Every structure is written in structure tokens, then in C-alpha cells.
Amino acid sequence: MTSVIASRLPPEILQDIFKYNVEIKNHHARYKSLFETCLLVNRYWSMNAISIIWEDPLNTCVGKEKSLEKILKVYISNLPKISKSLLKNSENQFEISLKQPTFNYASFLQKLELQGLYEAINRLILHKACYSKSSNKKTTKQRIGLLQELVKLFVSESPKLTYQINMNSIKWDESIQFESLLGIIPYNSTLDRLSCFTSHAPEVYLKISKIFSEINDLQISCVWNDSFNWNDNTALVSLINTLSTSPLKLTLNRCSEPIPQITNSLRYKLNNITSLIIYERGSIPLETFQECTRLKLFRLKLDNFEHYYDDDAKKDADELKDIIKYKSLNNLDEFDLCQLAVNNQHISSVLQNTNNNLKVLKMKWIKSIDPENEELPFKSITENCTMLKELVISLTASTVKYFPTCIRTLTRLQNLTVERYEDDQLLEEDMCIWAEAFGKNIPLSIKVLSLDKNLNLNNEAFDKFLCRCYSRGINNLHLIINRLRIIHLDEKIKETLQNYVQSGTLSSEINS
Known part of the structure; x- marks a missing residue:
């Protein structure tokens, strides 16, 4: 009976069902799953499954x-x-x-x-x-x-x-x-995405500009080579200048050398930019984008934390100072920050200036240059981020204590990731108190929780946290322990987690 009903569904609805039930992250599993479940049912199902595979x-x-x-x-x-x-x-x-x-x-x-x-x-x-x-x-x-x-x-x-x-x-x-x-x-078609380098010969950009008059997603990698005459590429500048006022997603991989012509061309497109992603330290300052009033997503990624130098800390912390005073942050839906060091006052100002519009917040850092203000970002989350649906945050030995209570107002939060990049171990007795406070304040809306192994949570801490979750009626919570496979967990912790799976507090998909 179900297959008869499904065969009568319009193709758009049937394809949406197929897409919902396949694993998008693994294309091979996606392909195999579709073949096994859809292709051999009947010709109608086969036709709609084929259309997804060949998109x-x-x-x-x-x-x-x-x-x-x-x-x-x-x-x-x-x-x-x-x-x-x-x-x-x-x-x-x-x-x-x-x-x-x-x-x-x-x-x-x-x-x-x-x-x-x-x-x-x-x-x-x-x-x-x-x-x-x-x-x-x-x-x-x-x-x-x-x-x-x-x-x-x-x-x-x-x-x-x-x-x-x-x-x-x-x-x-x-x-x-x-x-x-x-x-x-x-002629005058729209290019959905252009991923390019400033070091490509101008002829390449000239040929592209003769076909496409609009770009939805522009990704520029700034490359400086002394042997080139076109590092500050005039043809790329011309291509940028021809874009109209349509929404533009912009990604920049910065280089250390100045590229003034490209920088100036971007200044004239500030009203276009709805998404701004910046990688690497470099010569294009954030001040360039201080009037991006349509900005919905802002991502600043300056470090992967694998190799860093103290000289970079002050530069990182000062990055945001030229943008926090302007209206570019007022309409943000997503703010994503990853850098070696921060200025806590700047972070707090960013969050205040988002006007409580943020839906996604991701912040990762190792140190701050104003430790006396390290509680400010957490207070700003409590007061200015109540609409959040996803939060990713890294904690240090000195900031971990501020976290449990800062999320108490986030009543719409569904996905929470707590990370820690320091290797020194936190005291187990302190983390037991922390875990209980965390369970007391975690929003009832939570669906997925990722905890870093460096939080040093022992069996007692997990039990206190989950006991609080159970007493507050949290159900089917998907728990992930980052950078640690479930098979490597202490046996007592595994037993505790399994008990809460049976009680319904945890989903059976731990670490999957």
C-alpha cells in the first residue's frame, strides 16, 4: 500500500524524500543507498533516483x-x-x-x-x-x-x-x-561560483567576463609572485566592477602584499556582499568591509592552532576593531571566528551589535590579550544571542567556569559544540561541579551535543551531567565526544552512557 501511495507522489516530493534519506557527506554511500533502495522498485522510482545521482x-x-x-x-x-x-x-x-x-x-x-x-x-x-x-x-x-x-x-x-x-x-x-x-x-549568464587566483593571466578573466555578467559566489585567493606583472590583477578588477547589485558571497584568502586595485574594487561592492569569509592574515583590512549593511554571514579564520607565534596574537586580537563600530554586523545570522588570540571587549561588542539576530555562533581561540575582561563574551552570549540555534565555542582553563550559566537563555539552541585546545588537564573535581551546572542550564531544545576530550570529564562528571538532563526531561540527545572514539572510552563511562541510552536521555548514536 505504501509503495502504491509513493508511486503517486509528484516527482519533486519523491525526490525530496530520497534526498532526505541519503547520506550527503559520503557520495559513494549516497550512490549505493539510492541504488539499493530506489532503483529496483519500479520505473517511476528509478527515474527519480537517477535524477538525483546525476545532478x-x-x-x-x-x-x-x-x-x-x-x-x-x-x-x-x-x-x-x-x-x-x-x-x-x-x-x-x-x-x-x-x-x-x-x-x-x-x-x-x-x-x-x-x-x-x-x-x-x-x-x-x-x-x-x-x-x-x-x-x-x-x-x-x-x-x-x-x-x-x-x-x-x-x-x-x-x-x-x-x-x-x-x-x-x-x-x-x-x-x-x-x-x-x-x-x-x-550571453550575460550568471556564474554560480568562481574560485580564482589573482595570479592568473588577465586573458583568462577577460574571456570569462565575455560570457558571464553576474557572479553569486566569488572566491579569490590572493597570490603574490615577483615574476608576475599582474598580481593586482586589472582584468579581475574589471570583472568585479561589472557586477551589478545582486547579492554576492565573497571569500578572500589574503596575502601579505598590498593589492590596492582589487581592494578598491571590492569597496564599491559593499552593498552586494551578503556573505564574507576571510582566511589568513594579510593586507586587505577588515576596515574595507565596514559598510556591508546586507551582511548575513561573517567568517574570519586566521589560524588552525597547529603552528602559531606570539607575534601573531596582538595582530589577531586587533582584527575586529575596525568593523565593530559600524552597521555591517546588525543583520548577521552567522558569526564564525577562529584565531589565535582575541580582545574580549571586541568580541563582546561584535555580539552586542548583532541586535540579537544571530542563529549560528562559532568562536575558537586559545588566548586573550585582556584576560581581565574574559567574562565579557559569555555575558554577551547570555544577553545578546538568545535566538541561537547552533553554538560552537572553545574554552580555556580560565574561561571554562563561565560557560555553564551563559547558555541558560538560549532556549532555541539545538546544536552545541564545546571545544578545548589546551592539553593541560583540568581538575576532575572542578569538572564534576562544572558538569552538574552544565546539565542544570543546558537548554531543553538541545538535540546534538559535542564535547571535547580535553574537557577531562570522568565517569562521575558524565553521571552528574546526564542525571540533570534526565531530571529535566531531555530526551534522545545525540552525544559526540570529539577526538575520541567511543571504543577508547573508560569502561565505567561507557556503562554510564549506555544506562542513559536505555533511559531515553541519550540517543543510541553516540559518537556517530
Whole structure:
């Protein structure tokens, strides 16, 4: 009866159900799960499962050359007869079947990464030959011809097609692949994502700008090389300047050398920027973005904590001072900070200026330059972040005591991660008191809790925390202990956790 009802569902609803029940993080498990559960039920289910699998197959198989080759050959088999005839006459070295496949796989494609497609074509035609300028030159006609015919197919068959370009794999600043698509991809199209380097030759950007007039997601890696004449790339500047007022997600990997022209071009797009992600210390100051009034997401990632120097601490702590006084933070939904050291007053000001709009807050640091104010960020969370649904926070030996009570007002919190990067152990008796206070204040809305192994929670601490959760009616809590597999836990702790699984306080999916 259920399968009969499901067979009558509209395809959009059935596909949403499939997507909900597959593991997105693991594409191989996703593929296998869909095949096992959907493809063999009936033709209607099979058709809808196939459409999900083939939404973005080239990106999900990155680095797997044989899989990419098979996918390309499937698309080639989808080409119309006239395109196959053209390819057969262009001295291609691979077999072209005139037989049409069961499904029109090209019609399912939703994301087309153009440089990745071109690289896959290069590998297919050049086989195992080493990449070289001479081999590229000899096969240009075949490679470009296949690229053009495939993109024509995708444009004509896929109504939901979006375009992306990842310039990481461009060799020798080759731009002919983009030039060849003029007139095939509709003029003034929107590029969903451009991932680029300032060090690419201007010709590459000029060719891209002739096809695309809008970019939704611009990711710029700033690279300085004394041998280049275009580090502050004027063609990239021109591309940025042509963008209209449409919303823009901007990601910057900064470099140490100044790039004033690119910096100035970004100043003129402040009203576009809805998402700002900045990696690395560098010469583009946050002051550049102080008037981003449409900003919804702000992420500043300066350190991975593996290697750091004391000289970096003061620089990190001062990063936020040029942005906290302005309206750029007023509409934030998500604030994500990861740096070696912070100024507690600056962090507190950031949280106050978000006007209690934050839904996601992630803050990681090891030290502060004003330890006398280390309680301020926690007070600001209590007072100015009551709408949070997700919180990730790192604690130090001196700040761990402020945490349990700071979350008492977060009545909508669903996902909580508590981290600690210091290796020195906290006193077990102190952490037992901490754990009980934590259980007393943890919001009833909590669904997923991740605790760092460096919090040094023993069996008594877990029992006190979970006892409080149980008495307050928290059910089916998914507990994760970061950087420690469940099999490596103390046997007494495992027994305690299992008892609370049986009582219903904990989900059975501990650490999964």
C-alpha cells in the first residue's frame, strides 16, 4: 500500500524524500543507498533516483579518473547523431557509440563546473600521456570540439543548469576553453561560483567576463609572485566592477602584499556582499568591509592552532576593531571566528551589535590579550544571542567556569559544540561541579551535543551531567565526544552512557 501511495507522489516530493534519506557527506554511500533502495522498485522510482545521482556527477567523482571517464562517455552517448558524426570526423581516439542510452542523463545535470569538465576531456583524449604544451596543441581541435558539443547538449537539455568555474587546475593560463563557449552558453549568464587566483593571466578573466555578467559566489585567493606583472590583477578588477547589485558571497584568502586595485574594487561592492569569509592574515583590512549593511554571514579564520607565534596574537586580537563600530554586523545570522588570540571587549561588542539576530555562533581561540575582561563574551552570549540555534565555542582553563550559566537563555539552541585546545588537564573535581551546572542550564531544545576530550570529564562528571538532563526531561540527545572514539572510552563511562541510552536521555548514536 505504501509503495502504491509513493508511486503517486509528484516527482519533486519523491525526490525530496530520497534526498532526505541519503547520506550527503559520503557520495559513494549516497550512490549505493539510492541504488539499493530506489532503483529496483519500479520505473517511476528509478527515474527519480537517477535524477538525483546525476545532478552533479563530475564534482562527486573528482580525483577518480576512471569514474570521470565513464561519466563522460555516458554523456557522449547522449549526444545527438549530428554531434557524434562531427566528433567521429575529428580524429578522436576514443570509441563513440551511436546507440542512445536508456535515460537522457544530460537533462538531470544541475551543476556544471566548466574547468573540471575541460580537464576530464583532456584526460579522456590524452589518455595516460604526460601533460605538455605540445600534446595540448596537437589535440586542441578534438578537445575543444568535444567540450563545445557537450556544453551545447547540457544547455539545451537541462532547464536547471547552473555554472561554476574552479581555476585551480588551469594550466599555462590557458583560456581557449572559455573563448570556445562564447555563443553556446547564453550571453550575460550568471556564474554560480568562481574560485580564482589573482595570479592568473588577465586573458583568462577577460574571456570569462565575455560570457558571464553576474557572479553569486566569488572566491579569490590572493597570490603574490615577483615574476608576475599582474598580481593586482586589472582584468579581475574589471570583472568585479561589472557586477551589478545582486547579492554576492565573497571569500578572500589574503596575502601579505598590498593589492590596492582589487581592494578598491571590492569597496564599491559593499552593498552586494551578503556573505564574507576571510582566511589568513594579510593586507586587505577588515576596515574595507565596514559598510556591508546586507551582511548575513561573517567568517574570519586566521589560524588552525597547529603552528602559531606570539607575534601573531596582538595582530589577531586587533582584527575586529575596525568593523565593530559600524552597521555591517546588525543583520548577521552567522558569526564564525577562529584565531589565535582575541580582545574580549571586541568580541563582546561584535555580539552586542548583532541586535540579537544571530542563529549560528562559532568562536575558537586559545588566548586573550585582556584576560581581565574574559567574562565579557559569555555575558554577551547570555544577553545578546538568545535566538541561537547552533553554538560552537572553545574554552580555556580560565574561561571554562563561565560557560555553564551563559547558555541558560538560549532556549532555541539545538546544536552545541564545546571545544578545548589546551592539553593541560583540568581538575576532575572542578569538572564534576562544572558538569552538574552544565546539565542544570543546558537548554531543553538541545538535540546534538559535542564535547571535547580535553574537557577531562570522568565517569562521575558524565553521571552528574546526564542525571540533570534526565531530571529535566531531555530526551534522545545525540552525544559526540570529539577526538575520541567511543571504543577508547573508560569502561565505567561507557556503562554510564549506555544506562542513559536505555533511559531515553541519550540517543543510541553516540559518537556517530
